[in-house]
Amino acid sequence: MQNMSRRDMLKMSMVGAGALAISSINANAGINASDVTFDEEWDVVVVGSGFAGLSAAIKAAQKGNKVIILEKMGRVGGNSVINGGGMSVPVNEIQAKTGIKDSKELFIQDCLKAGLEINHPELLQTLADRGSDAFKFLQECGCQFKTTHCAHFGGHSVPRSVLTANDSGSAIVQPMVELFEKIEGCKLSRRTKFDDFVVDGDRVVGVVIREDYKFDNKLFSDDLENTSGTKKILKAKKGVVLASGGFGNDKIFRKLQDPRIADDADSTNHAGATAGAMLKAFELGAFPVQIDWIQFGPWASPDERGFGTGPILTQQGTFKYGIAVDVRNGKRFMNELADRKRRADAEFKILKEAPGKYPVTFGDDKCFRDLSQDVIDKGMSSGKLVGVCASLDELASKYGIPADALKQTVKEYNEGVKAGKDELGKPVAGLEPINEAGPFYAVRLSPKPHHTMGGLKINEKAQVLSSKTNKPIAGLYAAGEITGGTHGASRLGTVAVTDCVVFGMIAGENI
Amino acid sequence: MQNMSRRDMLKMSMVGAGALAISSINANAGINASDVTFDEEWDVVVVGSGFAGLSAAIKAAQKGNKVIILEKMGRVGGNSVINGGGMSVPVNEIQAKTGIKDSKELFIQDCLKAGLEINHPELLQTLADRGSDAFKFLQECGCQFKTTHCAHFGGHSVPRSVLTANDSGSAIVQPMVELFEKIEGCKLSRRTKFDDFVVDGDRVVGVVIREDYKFDNKLFSDDLENTSGTKKILKAKKGVVLASGGFGNDKIFRKLQDPRIADDADSTNHAGATAGAMLKAFELGAFPVQIDWIQFGPWASPDERGFGTGPILTQQGTFKYGIAVDVRNGKRFMNELADRKRRADAEFKILKEAPGKYPVTFGDDKCFRDLSQDVIDKGMSSGKLVGVCASLDELASKYGIPADALKQTVKEYNEGVKAGKDELGKPVAGLEPINEAGPFYAVRLSPKPHHTMGGLKINEKAQVLSSKTNKPIAGLYAAGEITGGTHGASRLGTVAVTDCVVFGMIAGENI
Known part of the structure; x- marks a missing residue:
């Protein structure tokens, strides 16, 4: 047996094939430059x-x-x-x-x-x-x-x-x-x-x-x-930079990681x-x-394809200045500003128990105050993404939420805002209560693979x-x-x- | 530009190098058989x-x-x-x-x-x-x-x-x-x-x-x-089977996955x-x-190297017929038969809060009833892994546990066993209470990378x-x-x- 390095051994076995061939021996992936x-x-x-x-x-x-x-x-x-x-x-x-x-x-x-x-x-x-x-x-x-x-x-x-x-x-x-x-x-x-x-x-x-x-x-x-x-x-004399992004739309690889x-x-x-x-x-x-x-993006909506505009309206709008509720009982089910995993898990839990019962996030008519008019217009343009409701009763009716429970939820959230303390741990200091008189702007939520x-x-x-x-x-x-x-x-x-x-x-x- | 397959193109570029060299062009890892x-x-x-x-x-x-x-x-x-x-x-x-x-x-x-x-x-x-x-x-x-x-x-x-x-x-x-x-x-x-x-x-x-x-x-x-x-x-005419196990001791790769x-x-x-x-x-x-x-194996012990004998004594002994407690307060902190992740997370939480304060699991003198004498002897042989204590007071003293709290914990666990219902969800139906008179066999716990x-x-x-x-x-x-x-x-x-x-x-x- 040869007691030599792999390179030596391979060189030896290639002696008959001529010098050119040596450079093509390659234990790496990739094409050989010499070829x-x-x-x-x-x-x-x-x-x-x-x-x-x-x-x-x-x-x-x-x-x-x-x-x-x-x-x-x-x-x-x-x-x-x-x-x-x-x-x-x-x-x-x-x-x-x-x-x-x-x-x-x-x-x-x-x-x-x-x-x-x-x-x-x-x-x-x-x-x-x-x-x-x-x-x-x-x-x-x-x-x-x-x-x-x-x-x-x-x-x-x-x-x-x-x-x-x-x-x-x-x-x-x-x-x-x-x-x-x-x-x-x-x-x-x-x-x-x-x-x-x-x-x-x-x-x-x-x-x-x-x-x-x-x-x-x-x-x-x-x-x-x-x-x-x-x-x-192409030759890359100094090197190659891979910046091709993630695999959120790779049907094979993403499912191998999460079936x-x-x-x-x-x-x-x-x-x-x-x-x-x-x-x-x-x-x-x-x-x-x-x-x-x-x-999974916990702020995405089933009412538009892809990333869409919903994530901007919810993250910088309704999640901050409003709340999100479980439509089955009208109650909040997450800290709307928690990290993504906690929020997506909370939404998945509801959707596993009740497929199709998408949670709803909403705020009053000042909830988009931080957004440019362009974004708001874009969000409203489909007529499908954002539900505009004159009152909490209309909101409850539109999304199938128990109306009394919904009103109670808003009332309790507002009390927390005034007291500077939220029961679900949302940092509410400095926020204003939701205007209970309306109108309201609402977006349905569904977690989508995101990053x-x-x-x-x-x-x-x-x-x-x-x-x-x-x-x-x-x-x-x-x-x-x-x-x-x-x-x-x-x-x-x-x-x-x-x-x-x-x-x-x-x-x-x-x- | 060539509008042809990669193989065709490479074949062409290799024409001058002779037929032998073609087989050595390889976009795969691994050594070429022809080389x-x-x-x-x-x-x-x-x-x-x-x-x-x-x-x-x-x-x-x-x-x-x-x-x-x-x-x-x-x-x-x-x-x-x-x-x-x-x-x-x-x-x-x-x-x-x-x-x-x-x-x-x-x-x-x-x-x-x-x-x-x-x-x-x-x-x-x-x-x-x-x-x-x-x-x-x-x-x-x-x-x-x-x-x-x-x-x-x-x-x-x-x-x-x-x-x-x-x-x-x-x-x-x-x-x-x-x-x-x-x-x-x-x-x-x-x-x-x-x-x-x-x-x-x-x-x-x-x-x-x-x-x-x-x-x-x-x-x-x-x-x-x-x-x-x-x-x-070596040639493998029909193929190769990789059965080389996991990487629990690979210092580089395990740390890349969990720093x-x-x-x-x-x-x-x-x-x-x-x-x-x-x-x-x-x-x-x-x-x-x-x-x-x-x-991480939640049943491993810091008082021996590697897998050791502790995991058998705890899994088939003290976890089933006994309990595990937080030495700081004498209370149980997990369902001793929950899945590994939940139990390891519970132990990590204690050890993050109080490094070195290893939880202790113990049972009475019948807790190893399902084990062979060989295994028990092996576990006892070092004199370090298993602590043998005549009473709960001795157990409390040996591991620095508040004695009264420990006694209360055993009492409450036993009441649950008798009632067929455990407060932490351990399936206790058919089990016997821990004999409060002793003696007791105890093992300290520390999660180790396992699988x-x-x-x-x-x-x-x-x-x-x-x-x-x-x-x-x-x-x-x-x-x-x-x-x-x-x-x-x-x-x-x-x-x-x-x-x-x-x-x-x-x-x-x-x-």
């Missing part, structure tokens, strides 16, 4: 055009790199562009201006509590340390934010979420895309699918892609079945949110981390770690929802944007 | 010599296959041989004889409840359908079981766990090893480490191993750092319980499933599924703790053995 001819050369290839991809691409381009962003969809921005536009920034300038006392430690504690303490501490610390840099970076990119107040999202101890001017992630994506596309030598390539890595030994040096890709939402698995497009091989998710279950995600790029990275040896924690917490293990430099070495895979970075560990078991609202921008920025800085 | 010379040929290679590996090997060998089992450790049997010897068998002959009514549906419901409903239903159904076959198979292999009763483990609605004659998994491992080693043309190779797969296209056709491997417990990661042994390449686990944390597992083989399968494209659910629920996705035929196709990887099977999905978020006691033997058996039948 391909590159069609194009770039310094940096970024996969995905959401917050994380754009942040990485701009930072890398600003250092003088020639950067290409690959976006498999026709539309740019993935889930980011349909996101609500809130970004958690611990200890920010708007908090200071409005007298809100926050700290990095409090932010980390809030995240750990929601994450059931399994969050990776060094990644949370990085968010806390670089959140303000990320906010500044976005402003420098031309993104517009509200300057009057920070929003108070569920599970956060204090208001710390800065909000885009139009209550949508599009206010971040659009200026960043414009900025990026103006940079000399850089390109955002739509309908371009990442298929595989090109490797040189253990280093990622390029990607196999398809141009003119036509994503097909009618396929059970677009990643496995779609044969459209024209292959090309309760039906194949036809609606989610809040854009249609292209699949696991393909992440799974390719696992083949390279990237560590999978906490991949089965799938967050996939797990993914690739990265370090504080956004480098993807390899299970073969417990060290970074040379030339491979990742940021945003494709990574795992930051949020633990449950992500707090608006921390995703922080995660995407901070680690996207870091990937761009380090590559 | 190696096999040192040995087997029909079936089984990685791991625990319940799952032995079941697969014997079943495959009984069909006439030439089978080799690879065991990296010097000792055979992994965690199986230090296991408590209980095996959950829904609707078994001993239940029938002792008048216990059980059903497959009840078994599945119990598993789903503990597993937080994320168990893979088709795998649970397979356990329910084949559990009796597995029990019969073990008996045919010469394994000796108690025939008088089934044990009632936490989380199960009824007693359904058959027990080996010596209250240890060794009563399963030893006869199976003897049987296997007698089969003509088969071999169990100790100190033999699986390093990688050999593949032919997408098919697994062999393994790269090291003989004379010396596992080194002093290394931070044996998988990554150990260079001992002599390389060999609360300290590097030096003790576990109930044998030293070789690492993630290496599973991670190699991920590189081949195997789906990772629910990998972050790590079960890793997640792993490779297999189908009902024990075939490993590929993320590249959502179909089986040809030539690759897996069984036991290296797989994921069967147990969901939390495995019920004694279902691991069922899982190992059922899917090991199935792998052997199908390969």
Whole structure:
């Protein structure tokens, strides 16, 4: 028997096949660089055009790199562009201006509590340390934010979420895309699918892609079945950044992690949110981390498809200034500002006991005070999402709620607000009672798969770690929802944007 | 641009390198078969010599296959041989004889409840359908079981766990090893480490191993750092069965999934319980499933290393016939027969509030009535694990428990037993009160990493599924703790053995 290294042994067995063949021996996934001819050369290839991809691409381009962003969809921005536009920034300038006392430690504690303490501490610390840099970076990119107040999202101890001017992630994506596309030598390539890595030994040096890709939402698995497009091989001289997002719409992979998710279950995600790029990275040896924690949005509505407008109306409207009730008994059943997991579990419990009996959240005619008129108009436009009722009796009648119990619930909630103490633990200090005279604005609730917490293990430099070495895979970075560990078991609202921008920025800085 | 398949394109680019080189182009992990010379040929290679590996090997060998089992450790049997010897068998002959009514549906419901409903239903159904076959198979292999009763483990609605004659998994491992080693043309190779797969296209056709491997417990990661042994390449004509167990002692991978686990944390597992083989399968494209659910044994003791004897004394002794108390106040703090997650969480809560204040479980002098004298003697032999106290006052004094509160707790528990109703929901019907006169036998409790629920996705035929196709990887099977999905978020006691033997058996039948 040979007492030699694997490389030696393989070299020996290949002696007859000529020197060229040696380079094609490869225990890695990915195509060998020596087996391909590159069609194009770039310094940096970024996969995905959401917050994380754009942040990485701009930072890398600003250092003088020639950067290409690959976006498999026709539309740019993935889930980011349909996101609500809130970004958690611990200890920010708007908090200071409005007298809100926050700290990095409090932010980390809030995240750990929601994450059931399994969050990776060094990644949370990085968010806390670089959140303000990320906010500044976005402003420098031309993104517009509200300057009057920070929003108070569920599970956060204090208001710390800065909000885009139009209550949508599009206010971040659009200026960043414009900025990026103006940079000399850089390109955002739509309908371009990442298929595989090109490797040189253990280093990622390029990607196999398809141009003119036509994503097909009618396929059970677009990643496995779609044969459209024209292959090309791109060199990535400095490396590849994976920023392709989560897998909330991957029918195969999400069900493997949580078999309760039906194949036809609606989610809040854009249609292209699949696991393909992440799974390719696992083949390279990237560590999978906490991949089965799938967050359901407790503020989504069964009365619209996808993310929709409901989540903005409820999170910044009825959940804060109103309440949510179980239609079977008219009673509140959750702290409307608890973390997502607790709220989704509470809703699932009702829907398991009584399928179709969607809980209802509502507020009075001032409950949308913090929202732009655009968002309110959009929410009202379908005529289906928001129920407008003149009185509590009408509300009870419309949604099949016992009227007396409903009135009693509002009365008790209002007493709690006046006393500054809520029986379900909602932080009601400073809130006004619900105007019992009406009118009321109501939205039905149904939890939808929203965010996939797990993914690739990265370090504080956004480098993807390899299970073969417990060290970074040379030339491979990742940021945003494709990574795992930051949020633990449950992500707090608006921390995703922080995660995407901070680690996207870091990937761009380090590559 | 080429509008052609990747294979075509690569073939073209390789034209100059000669025909031999084409076969070495490989987007898979693993070594290419065409690049190696096999040192040995087997029909079936089984990685791991625990319940799952032995079941697969014997079943495959009984069909006439030439089978080799690879065991990296010097000792055979992994965690199986230090296991408590209980095996959950829904609707078994001993239940029938002792008048216990059980059903497959009840078994599945119990598993789903503990597993937080994320168990893979088709795998649970397979356990329910084949559990009796597995029990019969073990008996045919010469394994000796108690025939008088089934044990009632936490989380199960009824007693359904058959027990080996010596209250240890060794009563399963030893006869199976003897049987296997007698089969003509088969071999169990100790100190033999699986390093990688050999593949032919997408098919697994062999393994790269090291003989004379010396596992080194002093290394931070044996998988990554150990260079001992002599390389060999084995052909596996019909395929490879991965049965190498879980990763309860993999300091890197377990901490990625749950950062609360300290590097030096003790576990109930044998030293070789690492993630290496599973991670190699991920590189081949195997789906990772629910990998972050790590079960902590709520019945383990800080007063011995590893699994030890405490778990048997508590599970089949003090938890059933006695109680467990919080030493700070002398009160019970959990249903001693609840599922593992609930009990471990309850203990973690105490230990987070008061580090070092280990809860104490105890029973009277009849509390070990179901155990063999060998096990009791073993438990008593260290003089450290079991505290023997003549009275409740002595017990209170020894463990720093308020004596009056302790007496009150025992009194109230006994009243509940007499009334057939326990305030914490423990099923006490048919139990006797604790003899308040003593003597008492006590064990301190500390949850230890015990079972890793997640792993490779297999189908009902024990075939490993590929993320590249959502179909089986040809030539690759897996069984036991290296797989994921069967147990969901939390495995019920004694279902691991069922899982190992059922899917090991199935792998052997199908390969």
